[in-house]
């Protein structure tokens with residue numbers, strides 16, 4: 362079973378309109394050597410509409426699971442679809458930690474996205490204290506169990522998982538190749554155990570995120586269970602982003 366290879370840029374709360382357009386134009390002008398790698402980016406939501414005419418897939422960093430209503434400051438999936446978003450991020454550790462999004466709230470987001478046929482990148486990952494205590498896989502498995510594993514196998518095909526150890530995000534500290542591969546394999550085993558299907562487990566792309574850059578991408582992407590990357594800081598530079606995509 363060949364899984365999709367994906368390199369996704371999470372721009373977070375960076376760039377103003379001119380910079381966002383310049384970055385996308387610069388990315389489009391660079392040569393992607395492996396056309397099998399799907400490129401996508403998640404700009405601030407208010408720029409999605411002006412960036413959607415690119416060859417890259419454009420996604421939303423956040424949304425509210427309700428259809429509509431009294432949720433001041435929030436955006437619905439329909440609104441994001443309307444301006445051109447074709448994939449959503451769910452469960453980024455910054456949403457979990459800074460905006461207190463719980464596993465049960467993330468489950469609501471997963472259900473809303475599935476109901477709208479909106480593909481998902483579902484992020485998971487442990488804090489350093491949990492890793493140091495030796496409980497990283499158990500912690501991540503619980504995140505997946507409480508927010509994702511209620512989906513049917515047919516629904517799960519809309520999901521890409523991104524493993525992002527919190528201690529590696531924006532810190533310059535990357536998981537070692539061994540740590541990344543062990544966790545990705547553990548996640549795949551958890552899917553297999555839950556769904557009782559090696560085919561389902563083999564079909565889900567699992568991306569690595571956390572200080573992934575042009576110097577470490579090749580060794581991470583060479584791991585059998587690492588199917589690409591969710592890139593923060595290095596996605597804000599066109600040359601670095603394409604160099605990461607070309608590391609496959």
Ligand code: PGA
Nearest residue numbers: 530531571572592593594
């Ligand atoms: P980073 O961020 O690449 O800057 O560590 C990754 C992410 O938060 O998705």
